[in-house]
Amino acid sequence: MISLTVNQKTYQLDVDPEMPLLWALREVIGLTGTKFGCGVAQCGACVVHLNGEAIRSCVTKCDRANHQNITTIEGLSMDNSHPLQLAWNEENVPQCGYCHSGQIMSAAVLLRENPNPTDRDIDDAMAGNICRCGTYPRIRKAIHLAAKLNGGKGNEK
Missing domain, CATH: 3.10.20.30 (Beta-grasp domain)
Incomplete structure (x- = not known):
């Protein structure tokens, strides 16, 4: 069991x-x-x-x-109100959307460990997450927005 x-x-x-x-x-x-x-x-x-x-x-x-x-x-989050979920929506990140639950979960750990990441920090942390639609610029933009929405604090609930 x-x-x-x-x-x-x-x-x-x-x-x-x-x-x-x-x-x-x-x-x-x-x-x-x-x-x-x-x-x-x-x-x-x-x-x-x-x-x-x-x-x-x-x-x-x-x-x-x-x-x-x-x-x-x-x-x-119980109601999709996590800063990353809000930012993903605001920045229209998903295209097909298939990879995005994994992308968001990886980004949540990044922001918990580094509340104000640079583009390089984001690219390094997210390098293992593949998006076949190529929405990487929007993913990076959404992570920056989530960091701002969270006031630069780690966002793991």
């Missing part, structure tokens, strides 16, 4: 400990905001927070997440 605390709610899951966390989140718990992109930790569509750190859920086994705290895009 695997015990996961996801978005502050605890789930007891009868799953194979080797199951990727992504599938437990999507298929067992039913939280489909986290996306499957590549399955080999290369694209970032599956990023969630494990104890506050950005991880690739497609390669993280449930056993590693057992008795840990997980935040998905659904748990970032």
Whole structure:
């Protein structure tokens, strides 16, 4: 039995400990905001927070997440009012939108660790998140806006 605390709610899951966390989140718990992109930790569509750190859920086994705290895009805010979600909307970041839950989750850790990032800081931190539509300039602009909306303070809720 695997015990996961996801978005502050605890789930007891009868799953194979080797199951990727992504599938437990999507298929067992039913939280489909986290996306499957590549399955080999290369694209970032599956990023969630494990104890506050950005991880690739497609390669993280449930056993590693057992008795840990997980935040998905659904748990970032209850009403989509997180500064990054507001900035993403304001800057019209998504084109197809597929990668953006992972992008936002990675950006949330960046802003928590560096509340006023430079363009270079953003590019370095977000380099592992692929957007096949190429909205990188809008992503960078939205991260800067989120930092301003948050008054330069880390924004992890």
